[in-house]
Amino acid sequence: MPYILRHADSGEIAACIQKNVYDFDYFGVKQWEEEGQAAADKHAFLESIGYDNPHHWHILLIKEDRVKLCNVKLKNDPSRRVRLSGDGQITVHSASERL
Template identity: 35%
Template structure:
C-alpha cells in the first residue's frame, strides 16, 4: 500500500509535477512504497515548491499516511492532472477543491 504525506493542520495530501516511465510530465500525489524517511519528505516538499517560509513549509506539520491503492488512484483522479487542484484526506474521506 502506498504512503503519502499529509499536512496535519489542513489534511492536504502532497502532490507535485512528476515524470512517468515515458518521461511525460503529470501532476499527481507523491507516493512511496515504503514509509519515507525525513530526508525524503523534505525533498518531496522541495519538489512540490513548498519552502520553509510558506504556511505549509514546516516539515513537522507533515505526517505520513498509508492509503489503499484505490484511495491513491482516486486522489489522482480528483487532481485531474491540474496543479490548481488540491486533494485532502480527513476522517477517511478524500475531497478535492480548486486550490
C-alpha cells in the same frame, strides 16, 4: 500499499509533477514504497514544491485505490489540491486555498 504525505491540520495530500511509465509528465499524489524513504525525502520534497514547516506533514500508509482516486480528482491539474479528512473523505480544492 504506498506511503504519502498528509498535512496534519488541513488534510491536504502532497502532489507534484511527475513522470509516468511512458515518460510523460503528470500532476499526481507523490507516493513512496517504503516509509523510511518517505521520511528521508520529506523535507527536501516539501521544500521543492513550495511548502515549509515539514513537521506539519505526516507520513501516512494508504491503499493504492485511494491514491488512484486522489489522482482522478486532481485531473492532472496543478491548480487543484486534494484533501483527505479524518473520516476518509476525499475532497478537491483550488490551489489558491493554500495552507
